[in-house]
Amino acid sequence: MSEDRNSLFNQSLEKGLAVLRTFSAKRRSMSLAEIAEASHMTKSSAQRMVFTLESLGYLRKHSRTRHYQLTPHVLELGFSYLDAHSLIEVGNPFLAELTRLTGETACLTEPTGVEMTYIARFVSARFVPVHMPIGSRVPMYCTGSGRAYLSALPETEALALVQSSTRVAHTPHTHTEVDDIMASLQTVRDCGYAVNTQELFLGDMTIAAPVIGGNGRPVAAVHVVAPTSRWTRADAESQLVPALMQCVQVLSNSARSLG
Incomplete structure (x- = not known):
């Protein structure tokens, strides 16, 4: 951290945000001691953060268990x-049209570290094997949207992101070796889109392409969900890719104009 940033950096704010980030699907409610441990703080420091966040309405305490949990007030930060x-504003009509044309769920994701975050989603009326609400994150290295995004980066940058990922075999189909993943990125560059078949979730196949911004760099990715229960890879590529690529082209044009 630079000397200028040292003088401006607010550690109390950092600690408050750290407390909010400790809550998850695995830690829906916690005692004060559990919050302190999860956020790597002393109990007294965590107590000050929790008191402040409760006073501001971001946390509430259960009257019986004395455990804390997030409140809907937290959503205001994300929805802002x-x-x-x-x-998102420009892309929503085109994502909706993509879902109408394909009959399948269409999603817009953008990079967050070594993950892709869902920022827009139009859900098909047909069965979708995995529920991924707005704000969900998936790894870049083993997903269609992630590989689409990585493929549009300079190879050295893509390699650095893949190497820094915690590469876990989520299913028997997951590729975890760096060389295999990098080879798949070259395939994506050659054809313009990525296909991910059951590498993150069984029964889940996605076809994705990058959204390119004004500086020629990727800013996001669009993917269409093609469950293996009703799509073969060959049929998905022949029937879904044309509409996907048309949507991505429009969004890329918009991203370039937005700067």
Whole structure:
């Protein structure tokens, strides 16, 4: 951290955000001691953060268990971001049209570290094997959207992201070796889209392509969900890719104009 940033950096704010980030599907409610441990703070420091966040309405304490949990007030932070995101506003009609044309769920994701975050989603009326609400994150290395995004980066940058990922075999189909993943990125570059078949979830196949911004760099990815229960890879590529690529082209044009 630079000397200028040292003087401006607010550690109390950092600690408060750390407390909020400790809550998850695995830790829906926690005692004060559990919050302190999860956020790597002393109990007294965690107590100050928790008291402040409770006073502001971001946390509430259960009257019987004395455990804390998040409140809907936290959602305001995320939805403010979504409301201000110009690509989402421009892209929503085209994602909706993509879902109408394909009959399948269409999603927009953007990079967050070594993951892709769902920022827009139009759900098909047909069965979808995996529920991924807005804000969900998936690894880049083993997903269609992630590989689409990685494929549009300079190879050295893509390699660095893949190497820094915790590469876990989520299913028997997951590729975890760096060389295999990098070879798959070259395939994506050659054809313009990525196909991910059951590498993150069984029964889940996605076809994705990158959204390219004004500087020629990827800013997001669009993918269509093609469950293996009703799609073969060959049929998905022949029937879904044309509409996907048309949507991505429109969004890329918009991203370039947005700057």
